[in-house]
Amino acid sequence: xxxxxxxxxxxxxxxxxxxxxxxxxxxxxxxxxxxxxxxxxxxxxxxxxxxxxxxxxxxxxxxxxxxxxxxxxxxxxxxxxxxxxxxxxxxxxxxxxxxxxxxxxxxxxxxxxxxxxxxxxxxxxxxxxxxxxxxxxxxxxxxxxxxxxxxxxxxxxxxxxxxxxxxxxxxxxxxxxxxxxxxxxxxxxxxxxxxxxxxxxxxxxxxxxxxxxxxxxxxxxxxxxxxxxxxxxxxxxxxxxxxxxxxxxxxxxxxxxxxxxxxxxxxxxxxxxxxxxxxxxxxxxxxxxxxxxxxxxxxxxxxxxxxxxxxxxxxxxxxxxxxx
Numbered sequence: 001x002x003x004x005x006x007x008x009x010x011x012x013x014x015x016x017x018x019x020x021x022x023x024x025x026x027x028x029x030x031x032x033x034x035x036x037x038x039x040x041x042x043x044x045x046x047x048x049x050x051x052x053x054x055x056x057x058x059x060x061x062x063x064x065x066x067x068x069x070x071x072x073x074x075x076x077x078x079x080x081x082x083x084x085x086x087x088x089x090x091x092x093x094x095x096x097x098x099x100x101x102x103x104x105x106x107x108x109x110x111x112x113x114x115x116x117x118x119x120x121x122x123x124x125x126x127x128x129x130x131x132x133x134x135x136x137x138x139x140x141x142x143x144x145x146x147x148x149x150x151x152x153x154x155x156x157x158x159x160x161x162x163x164x165x166x167x168x169x170x171x172x173x174x175x176x177x178x179x180x181x182x183x184x185x186x187x188x189x190x191x192x193x194x195x196x197x198x199x200x201x202x203x204x205x206x207x208x209x210x211x212x213x214x215x216x217x218x219x220x221x222x223x224x225x226x227x228x229x230x231x232x233x234x235x236x237x238x239x240x241x242x243x244x245x246x247x248x249x250x251x252x253x254x255x256x257x258x259x260x261x262x263x264x265x266x267x268x269x270x271x272x273x274x275x276x277x278x279x280x281x282x283x284x285x286x287x288x289x290x291x292x293x294x295x296x297x298x299x300x301x302x303x304x305x306x307x308x309x310x311x312x313x314x315x316x317x318x319x320x321x322x323x324x
Contacts, residue, residue: 016043016044017043017044017063017064017222017227018043018044018045018046018056018061018062018063018064019031019034019043019044019045019046019062019063019064019065020046020047020048020052020053020056020057020061020062020064020065020066021045021046021047021048021053021065021066022047022048022049022050022053022066022157022214023047023048023049024050024094024157024158025094025157025158025161025245025249025253025260025263025264026086026094026157026263026264026268027066027086027214028238028245028249028264029235029238029239029241029242029245029264029268029270030066030084030086030216030231030234030235030238030270031045031234031238032234032235032237032238032241032245033230033233033234033235033236033237033238034234036237036241037234037237037238037241038233038237039230039233039234039237042230043230046062049114049157050066050067050068050114050115050116050117050156050214051068051113051114051115051116053065053066053067053068054067054068054071054074054075054116057071057075057078057217057219058071058075060219063218063219063221063222064081064216064217064218064219064222064227064231065216065217065218066086066214066215066216066217067214067215067217068115068116068117068118068213068214069085069117069212069213069214069215069280069283070116070117070119070120070283070287070292070293071116071117071217072215072217072299073284073287073293073296073297074293075217077219077220078217078218078219078220078300079217079218079219079220079223079300079301079302080215080216080217080218080272080299080300080301080302081215081216081217081218081228081231081301081302082228082232082272082301082302082303082304083232083271083272083273083304084215084216084231084232084235084270084271084272085212085213085214085215085216085269085270085271085272085276086212086213086214086215086268086270087210087211087212087213087268087269087270087271087272087276087279088200088210088211088213088267088268088269089204089210089269089275090200090201090204090210091198091200091201091204091267092198092199092200092201092211092213092267092268093160093161093164093165093198093263093267094156094157094158094160094161094164094263094267095118095121095154095155095156095160095198095199095200095213096154096155096156096160096163096164096196096197096198096199097109097122097152097153097154097155097196097197097199098143098147098152098153098154098155098163098186098194098195098196098197099151099152099153099194099195099196099197100147100151100152100192100194100195101151101152101195102178102195103130103132103152103178103195103197104130104131104132105151106132106134106151106152107132107134107135107151108134108135108136108137108149108150108151108152109122109126109134109135109136109137109150109151109152109153109154110137110138110139110146110147110149110150110152110153110154111136111137111138111139111153111154112138112139112141112146112153112154112155112156112157113138113139113140113141114141114156114157115154115156117213117214118154118156118199118213119136119138119154120283120287120292121199121203121211121283122136122154122199123136123290123292124203124283124286124287124290124292125199125202125203125206127290128206128286129202129205129206134151134152137149137150139153141155141156141157141159143155143159143163143186143187143188144187144188144189147188152195154199158253161255161263162253162255163186163187163196164196164198165255165256165259166185166186166187167181167182167185167186167194167196170182170185171185171196178195178196178197179195179196179197179198180193180194180195180196181193181194181196182194199211200213203279207279207282209275209278209279209282210269210275210276210279211279211283212272212276212277212279212280212283215272215280216231218302223302225303225305228302228303228304228305229305232305235270238270239270242261242264242265243261245264246258246260246261246264272301280299281296281299284296
């Protein structure tokens, strides 16, 4: 269930506001206005991994943070900024389950400890799609080390994207439609098959919905219409400068600029439209069913800077939306 929280207009700007940001390529368009554009210097920025962004918001170190979607349900009294997210409609390439065996044969999975939302997605897929009950444990995001201890490893962010790009020219789909590569192409010893599962692709196959991976969340006291507008302006600036972002990242990561540009424009969706909200709602429902969150709390979303609030009530398989 989702409702929009209505805030009274506040003109005074609370400054300085501290923003905690994930150090991944897919976040760059969201924050480009703060790092390179007209909003540069207006806010205090700090960069870390997704799980630590959530901790910064939980502890009060940050006023606004890009947090794993699952963490919104675990941290009380937060508000989501409207129409902003890191989501993926069909496939993402930067959230991968890499396996030495077909997934149905896997009994032990190493989970990238910098992840929260994707850990939950992986657990949901194992239970509901693949019908397996593997042992899970957290590990540092080092694929060879993870696969020494497990049958499969969850890899997220730039390391996963690098792997996806490296193996894509020679990888193929098997009879089940799953991606198969070789150990040498993903940086492992040996030449046997490696099975690669795009987490968003599998989520979409199971639910027919997109996956919302992260959201901008804020402490209620930090929300103003000016702040909401600034975050939307930062994304608009970033989307206007995707070519520059991709070029800079290609030089830093040693990857083809075209692949990175396609990733930013085709694999990642930066909005929180109604379809994405339905995907987010379904994700919370399944997470609660598996005990990954205690319950599904209602989601508070700040109004658009226009002041128009919508009340949306999402149920599985149906939609109601009203404007007032």
